[in-house]
Amino acid sequence: MCIVRHGETAWTVTGQHTGRTDIPLTASGEERARALGARLREMRFDDVFTSPLQRAKRTCELAGFGASAIVDVDLVEWDYGEYEGRRTAEIRAQRPTWELFEDGCPHGESAADVGARADRVIDRLRLRAGNVILFGHRDMLRVMTARWLQFPALEGRRFYLDVGSLSLLGYDHTTSEPVIRLWNEGSLSAEPANGAPQKT
Numbered sequence: 001m002c003i004v005r006h007g008e009t010a011w012t013v014t015g016q017h018t019g020r021t022d023i024p025l026t027a028s029g030e031e032r033a034r035a036l037g038a039r040l041r042e043m044r045f046d047d048v049f050t051s052p053l054q055r056a057k058r059t060c061e062l063a064g065f066g067a068s069a070i071v072d073v074d075l076v077e078w079d080y081g082e083y084e085g086r087r088t089a090e091i092r093a094q095r096p097t098w099e100l101f102e103d104g105c106p107h108g109e110s111a112a113d114v115g116a117r118a119d120r121v122i123d124r125l126r127l128r129a130g131n132v133i134l135f136g137h138r139d140m141l142r143v144m145t146a147r148w149l150q151f152p153a154l155e156g157r158r159f160y161l162d163v164g165s166l167s168l169l170g171y172d173h174t175t176s177e178p179v180i181r182l183w184n185e186g187s188l189s190a191e192p193a194n195g196a197p198q199k200t
Contacts (some may be wrong), residue, residue, distance in 0.1 A: 002133040019080040032164035037063035046130025051075040060135040077137035081108020101157040115153025118144035
């Protein structure tokens with residue numbers, strides 16, 4: 001299974017939590033999506049799924065898969081509730097110990113909530129015989145990766161995804177051995193060397 005995080009948006013540049021706010025890609029995000037399409041054309045996919053939010057759908061389209069894509073509402077990004085549009089530093093000014101995966105968001109989702117959606121996606125994908133590609137969002141895809149590996153949803157915090165990146169999830173020998181085969185390939189983001197996180 002191939003998973004693609006959408007391209008750059010204005011809020012990924014400014015570091016704002018972007019859950020259900022439906023904002024477009026930047027020109028740079030669109031350029032990256034087209035470049036990603038060149039890489040993906042080397043692969044064959046039997047099924048294509050995308051989040052309903054335009055930043056994921058547009059990435060899917062520009063990568064060359066829009067015509068065959070099926071919208072899956074479970075692929076939508078984490079609902080950040082009251083923290084939508086806010087930066088982590090702003091949130092921690094009020095809640096100094098706040099961590100997204102541990103604490104969730106007021107009037108939004110917890111990691112367990114997102115994990116339940118991820119489990120539904122995984123259950124459906126495991127019924128598919130061929131190769132599948134998903135276009136989605138950073139934190140949802142991180143949680144889904146944790147659940148794919150049979151870890152608690154909380155452990156999604158350990159898998160970082162840059163904008164416009166490509167990853168592959170699969171198996172080792174059998175379906176009882178889920179693995180990461182490729183992670184966060186092809187990112188062109190200008191993330192600081194100190195690892196300061198870029199928001200979804």
